[in-house]
Amino acid sequence: xxxxxxxxxxxxxxxxxxxxxxxxxxxxxxxxxxxxxxxxxxxxxxxxxxxxxxxxxxxxxxxxxxxxxxxxxxxxxxxxxxxxxxxxxxxxxxxxxxxxxxxxxxxxxxxxxxxxxxxxxxxxxxxxxxxxxxxxxxxxxxxxxxxxxxxxxxxxxxxxxxxxxxxxxxxxxxxxxxxxxxxxxxxxxxxxxxxxx
Amino acid sequence: xxxxxxxxxxxxxxxxxxxxxxxxxxxxxxxxxxxxxxxxxxxxxxxxxxxxxxxxxxxxxxxxxxxxxxxxxxxxxxxxxxxxxxxxxxxxxxxxxxxxxxxxxxxxxx
Amino acid sequence: xxxxxxxxxxxxxxxxxxxxxxxxxxxxxxxxxxxxxxxxxxxxxxxxxxxxxxxxxxxxxxxxxxxxxxxxxxxxxxxxxxxxxxxxxxxxxxxxxxxxxxxxxxxxxxxxxxxxxxxxxxxxxxxxxxxxxxxxxxxxxxxxxxxxxxxxxxxxxxxxxxxxxxxxxxxxxxxxxxxxxxxxxxxxxxxxxxxxxxxxxxxxxxxxxxxxxxxxxxxxxxxxxxxxxxxxxxxxxxxxxxxxxxxxxxxxxxxxxxxxxxxxxxxxxxxxxxxxxxxxxxxxxxxxxxxxxxxxxxxxxxxxxxxxxxxxxxxxxxxxxxxxxxxxxxxxxxxxxxxxxxxxxxxxxxxxxxxxxxxxxxxxxxxxxxxxxxxxxxxxxxxxxxxxxxxxxxxxxxxxxxxxxxxxxxxxxxxxxxxxxxxxxxxxxxxxxxxxxxxxxxxxxxxxxxxxxxxxxxxxxxxxxxxxxxxxxxxxxxxxxxxxxxxxxxxxxxxxxxxxxxxxxxxxxxxxxxxxxxxxxxxxxxxxxxxxxxxxxxxxxxxxxxxxxxxxxxxxxxxxxxxxxxxxxxxxxxxxxxxxxxxxxxxxxxxxxxxxxxxxxxxxxxxxxxxxxxxxxxxxxxxxxxxxxxxxxxxxxxxxxxxxxxxxxxxxxxxxxxxxxxxx
Numbered sequence: 001x002x003x004x005x006x007x008x009x010x011x012x013x014x015x016x017x018x019x020x021x022x023x024x025x026x027x028x029x030x031x032x033x034x035x036x037x038x039x040x041x042x043x044x045x046x047x048x049x050x051x052x053x054x055x056x057x058x059x060x061x062x063x064x065x066x067x068x069x070x071x072x073x074x075x076x077x078x079x080x081x082x083x084x085x086x087x088x089x090x091x092x093x094x095x096x097x098x099x100x101x102x103x104x105x106x107x108x109x110x111x112x113x114x115x116x117x118x119x120x121x122x123x124x125x126x127x128x129x130x131x132x133x134x135x136x137x138x139x140x141x142x143x144x145x146x147x148x149x150x151x152x153x154x155x156x157x158x159x160x161x162x163x164x165x166x167x168x169x170x171x172x173x174x175x176x177x178x179x180x181x182x183x184x185x186x187x188x189x190x191x192x193x194x195x196x197x
Numbered sequence: 198x199x200x201x202x203x204x205x206x207x208x209x210x211x212x213x214x215x216x217x218x219x220x221x222x223x224x225x226x227x228x229x230x231x232x233x234x235x236x237x238x239x240x241x242x243x244x245x246x247x248x249x250x251x252x253x254x255x256x257x258x259x260x261x262x263x264x265x266x267x268x269x270x271x272x273x274x275x276x277x278x279x280x281x282x283x284x285x286x287x288x289x290x291x292x293x294x295x296x297x298x299x300x301x302x303x304x305x306x307x
Numbered sequence: 308x309x310x311x312x313x314x315x316x317x318x319x320x321x322x323x324x325x326x327x328x329x330x331x332x333x334x335x336x337x338x339x340x341x342x343x344x345x346x347x348x349x350x351x352x353x354x355x356x357x358x359x360x361x362x363x364x365x366x367x368x369x370x371x372x373x374x375x376x377x378x379x380x381x382x383x384x385x386x387x388x389x390x391x392x393x394x395x396x397x398x399x400x401x402x403x404x405x406x407x408x409x410x411x412x413x414x415x416x417x418x419x420x421x422x423x424x425x426x427x428x429x430x431x432x433x434x435x436x437x438x439x440x441x442x443x444x445x446x447x448x449x450x451x452x453x454x455x456x457x458x459x460x461x462x463x464x465x466x467x468x469x470x471x472x473x474x475x476x477x478x479x480x481x482x483x484x485x486x487x488x489x490x491x492x493x494x495x496x497x498x499x500x501x502x503x504x505x506x507x508x509x510x511x512x513x514x515x516x517x518x519x520x521x522x523x524x525x526x527x528x529x530x531x532x533x534x535x536x537x538x539x540x541x542x543x544x545x546x547x548x549x550x551x552x553x554x555x556x557x558x559x560x561x562x563x564x565x566x567x568x569x570x571x572x573x574x575x576x577x578x579x580x581x582x583x584x585x586x587x588x589x590x591x592x593x594x595x596x597x598x599x600x601x602x603x604x605x606x607x608x609x610x611x612x613x614x615x616x617x618x619x620x621x622x623x624x625x626x627x628x629x630x631x632x633x634x635x636x637x638x639x640x641x642x643x644x645x646x647x648x649x650x651x652x653x654x655x656x657x658x659x660x661x662x663x664x665x666x667x668x669x670x671x672x673x674x675x676x677x678x679x680x681x682x683x684x685x686x687x688x689x690x691x692x693x694x695x696x697x698x699x700x701x702x703x704x705x706x707x708x709x710x711x712x713x714x715x716x717x718x719x720x721x722x723x724x725x726x727x728x729x730x731x732x733x734x735x736x737x738x739x740x741x742x743x744x745x746x747x748x749x750x751x752x753x754x755x756x757x758x759x760x761x762x763x764x765x766x767x768x769x770x771x772x773x774x775x776x777x778x779x780x781x782x783x784x785x786x787x788x789x790x791x792x793x794x795x796x797x798x799x800x801x802x803x804x805x806x807x808x809x810x811x812x813x814x815x816x817x818x819x820x821x822x823x824x825x826x827x828x829x830x831x832x833x834x835x836x837x838x839x840x841x842x843x844x845x846x847x848x849x850x851x852x853x854x855x856x857x858x859x860x861x862x863x864x865x866x867x868x869x870x871x872x873x874x875x876x877x878x879x880x881x882x883x884x885x886x887x888x889x890x891x892x893x894x895x896x897x898x899x900x901x902x903x904x905x906x907x908x909x910x911x912x913x914x915x916x917x918x919x920x921x922x923x924x925x926x927x928x929x930x931x932x933x934x935x936x937x938x939x940x941x942x943x944x945x946x947x948x949x950x951x952x953x954x955x956x957x958x959x960x961x962x963x964x965x966x967x968x969x970x971x
Contacts, residue, residue: 002199002200003199003200006200006204010204010208013208013212014208014211014212014215017211017212017215017216017235018215020215020219020228020231020232020235021215021216021218021219021222021223021228021232023228026225026227026228026231026297029225029227029228029231030227030231033231033234033235036212036235036238037238040238040241040242043205043208043242044242044245046200047200047205047245047246047249048249049245049248049249049265049266049269051266052241052245052266052269052270055270055273056241056273059273059274059277060234060238060273060276060277063277064234064276064277064280067280067281067284068227068230068231068280068284071227071284071287071288072227074288075287075288075291075297131248131249131252131263131265131266132263132265132266136263137263137266137267137270140263140267141267141270145267148271152271152274152275155274155275155278156274156278159278159281159282162282162285163281163282163284163285166282166285166286166288166289167285167288167289169292217958220954220958221951221954221955221958229950299949299950299951300949302948302950303947303948303949304948305946305948306946306947306948
C-alpha cells in the first residue's frame with residue numbers, strides 16, 4: 001500500500017515539476033511548484049521523516065511560496081485578460097479545479113499520514129521510532145551541529161538586512177508613502193511577464 | 198515503506214534534471230527561481246533517501262543516519278534565505294529595467 | 308707599527324670621502340653645478356665647503372707623505388732584509404687557496420711610496436690654484452684622493468689580487484678624471500677609450516694571474532718572486548706565458564705598443580690629472596709590476612726579449628709622433644709613451660734599478676713639464692695650441708725657467724737627472740751586446756728625437772714672436788700656489804741624478820744599492836743565462852760623452868728650427884705630406900684600430916641590438932603580452948552577462964566533475 005502511494009506521489013511530483021518548467025505564466029509555475037512540495041511532503045512522510053514533512057509544508061509551501069506569490073502580485077506581471085487567455089478554463093471551472101486538487105492532495109497526505117502509523121505498527125521498520133526523532137534532532141543541533149546552526153542564524157540575519165536594502169524603494173519626496181517596495185510604474189506595452197520560449 | 202533506495206534517488210534525479218532544465222531554458226526570472234527551488238528539493242529528497250538507507254541496512258555503524266534530516270533542515274533554511282534574496286533582487290531589477298526577462302540583464306558583460 | 312701602514316693607505320680614502328661629502332654640500336648650497344664646464348673664469352665660484360675640500364685633500368696626502376717618509380726611515384735603519392708588514396684577516400679562504408688582506412712595504416715599494424705621495428702632494432697643492440675657478444672643485448679633489456688611495460693599494464698590497472684591486476681602482480679614477488669635464492663631450496669619449504683599452508690589458512693580467520695561481524698555488528707576490536724557478540723547468544712554457552700575459556697587462560696600463568692609443572686622448576682631462584696619473588704614477592704601475600716580479604721575468608729571458616722589443620718600438624713611435632704635434636699636452640703625452648718605453652727597455656736588459664731610476668726622474672721632470680704647461684694654458688686662458696703661443700718667457704718668467712729645467716732633464720742634457728737615468732738604461736743595453744745592441748741603437752735614435760721635439764716645444768711656446776691674440780689673451784704668471792710646486796719639481800729634476808750616479812763617478816749607485824735586496828733574485832737568474840758584466844770605465848765615459856753630445860746637438864737643432872714659429876712644420880707638411888700625417892697621427896694606429904676593431908664591433912653591436920634584441924627578445928616579451936591580450940579578447944566572449952550561459956557552463960562543469968568522481 002505504502003509503495004503504491006509512493007509511486008503515485010512520485011508521479012505527481014514529476015508532473016507538477018514539468019508544470020513548473022513548462023508553465024506559461026509565472027503564477028502557474030509557482031502553483032505547480034506548490035503541488036510538487038505537497039507530493040514531496042507526502043513522500044517524506046512515507047519514508048519515515050514526519051518532522052521534515054511538516055517543516056517542508058510549513059516553510060516551503062507556507063512561507064516561500066507565499067513570498068513568490070507576493071512578488072508576482074507586487075510586480076503585477078501580466079494582466080487579467082492574459083490570465084484569461086492562458087488559463088483555458090472559465091472562472092468557475094478554475095475554482096473547481098483548484099478546490100478539487102487541494103482536496104485530493106490533502107486527502108492523499110492524510111492517507112499517507114494515517115498509513116504511516118500502520119506501517120510502523122506492522123513492524124516493517126526495524127526501529128520503532130521515526131528516523132527524524134525530534135529529541136535526537138534537537139540534541140544534535142545543539143551539540144554536534146552547533147556551528148552550522150549558529151552560522152545559519154547569522155545567514156538569516158544577513159538575508160533580512162540584504163532583502164530590506166535591496167527591495168527598499170528609493171526615498172521619494174513624499175515622506176508619507178513609506179510602504180516598502182512601492183508598486184512599479186505602469187508602462188504602455190504589456191510588461192514582459194511570463195514570456196516563454 | 199519497502200521502496201528500494203534506488204527509486205527514491207531516481208525520483209530525486211528526475212526532479213533535479215527538470216529543475217536544471219527550467220533554470221537553463223526559461224527567460225522569466227521568477228520561473229528560474231522556482232526551478233532553483235525544485236533543484237533544492239530534489240537534493241533534499243536524496244539526502245533523506247540516503248539517511249533512510251543507512252539506517253535500514255546493517256551497516257548502521259557507518260555514516261550518521263541523523264545527518265540526513267539535519268542537513269535537510271539546513272537546506273530548507275538556506276533555500277528560504279536564498280529565495281528571499283533572489284526575489285528582492287527581482288524587485289530591484291524590475292524597478293530598474295521594467296522587465297523580468299533574463300535576456301535583458303547583461304550588465305555584468307565583460 | 309703595523310697600524311701606521313693602514314693609516315697610510317686609508318687617509319687618502321678618508322680624504323676622498325670627506326671631499327665627496329663637501330661636494331654634495333656645496334651642490335646643495337648652490338655652488339658648482341655639474342653642468343658648468345671650465346669656462347667660468349670670471350665667476351668666482353666660492354663656498355666654504357669647496358675651499359675646505361682642497362685643504363682636506365692636501366692634508367690627507369701630506370699625512371700619507373709623512374707616513375711614507377717614516378716608513379722609508381725605518382727601512383733605512385733596519386738593514387737589508389727588513390720589510391714592514393701588516394696583516395689582518397683572510398680575505399679569501401677557499402680550500403688551499405687563501406688571500407690575506409695585508410700590506411707590505413719593502414725597499415721597492417718605499418721608493419714608489421715617496422714618488423706617489425711626494426709628487427702627489429705637490430700636484431695637489433698646484434691644483435688648489437689651477438682648479439680654483441672650476442665648479443667641480445670638491446669633486447676633483449675627491450677623485451684625486453681616491454686615485455692616490457688606489458695607487459697606494461696597488462703598491463702596498465702583498466698579493467697579486469690586492470694589486471689588481473688597486474690596478475682597477477686607478478683605472479677607474481683615471482676614467483673619472485679624464486672625463487672630469489664630461490659636459491664638453493669629448494672628454495667622456497676619451498675616458499671611455501682609456502678604460503676600454505686598459506680593459507684589454509686587464510684581461511691579459513687576469514689570465515696571467517690565473518696561470519700563476521695554477522703554477523705556484525698562491526698569489527702572494529713575495530712567494531711568487533721567491534719561488535724556485537729551476538724546479539719548474541719543465542713548465543717554463545707556462546711560466547713564460549704567464550709572464551707575457553702580465554706584461555700584456557702592463558702594456559695596457561703603461562701605454563706600450565699596441566695599447567698606447569688612449570694616452571694622447573687622455574689629455575682631455577685637467578692638467579694636474581695628466582701630470583699625476585699619466586706621467587708620474589698610474590702609467591708606471593706596469594713598470595712596478597715587472598719590478599716586483601723581476602725573478603719571474605728573469606727566469607724567462609724570451610719574455611724579456613719581447614719586453615725589450617716592445618719598449619724600444621714604443622719609444623720610437625712616441626718620440627717620432629711628438630715631433631709634429633701642435634698641442635703642447637699631446638707632445639708631452641707622446642713623450643710619456645716614449646719614456647715609458649725606455650723604462651721597459653731598461654727592464655729588458657735586467658737593469659732593474661735603472662728602470663726605477665728613470666721612473667723616478669721621469670716623475671720629476673714630466674710632472675714638472677705637465678704642470679708647467681698647465682701654468683701656460685692657465686695664463687693664456689685655456690689655449691693649448693703651440694701655434695698660438697710664443698714669446699711667453701717675458702710674461703711668465705718662473706714658469707719659463709722651471710719649464711726649461713724640466714725640458715733639459717727630459718732631453719738628457721748633461722748633469723741633469725734625465726741624463727743619468729737615460730744613460731744608465733742605454734749603457735746596460737749596450738753592455739749586453741747582441742740583439743740588445745740594436746735596441747740600444749733604437750734608444751739612441753729616440754734620445755735624439757727626444758731632444759729635438761722637447762726644445763721645439765720650448766721654442767714654440769716661450770720664444771719668438773707672440774702669436775696669440777693680444778686683444779683677448781693677457782698672459783700672466785700663475786699664482787704662488789702653482790709656481791712653488793714647479794720650483795720644487797725643478798730642483799728635483801736638476802738634482803735628481805744624484806740618486807743613482809754611474810759607477811765611474813763617486814757616490815754612485817745609491818738607488819741600485821738600496822734596491823738590491825729586491826733585485827738580487829732576478830739578477831742571479833739572469834746571470835745564469837747571460838754573461839752580464841759591468842761596463843768598463845772607459846766605455847762608460849765614452850757613452851756618457853756620446854749621450855751628452857747627442858742631446859746637446861739635437862736640442863740645439865730643435866730649438867733653432869722653431870724660434871721663428873712653426874714654419875718648419877708647414878714646410879714638412881707641404882713637402883712630405885704622407886710622412887707628416889703618418890707621424891702626426893702616431894703612425895696611424897688610431898685610425899687602423901678604429902677601422903679594424905671599433906667599427907666592426909659597433910656594427911656587430913648594432914646588428915645584435917636591432918636584430919637579436921629588438922626583434923628577438925623584445926618580440927618574445929611583447930609577444931607574450933599580445934598573446935595574453937588576444938587570448939583575453941577571445942575569452943571575453945564567454946563573459947557576456949547572460950546568466951543562462953553562465954549557468955550552462957556551471958552545469959556542464961558540475962556534470963563533468965561528477966562524471967570524473969563517479970568514474971574515477
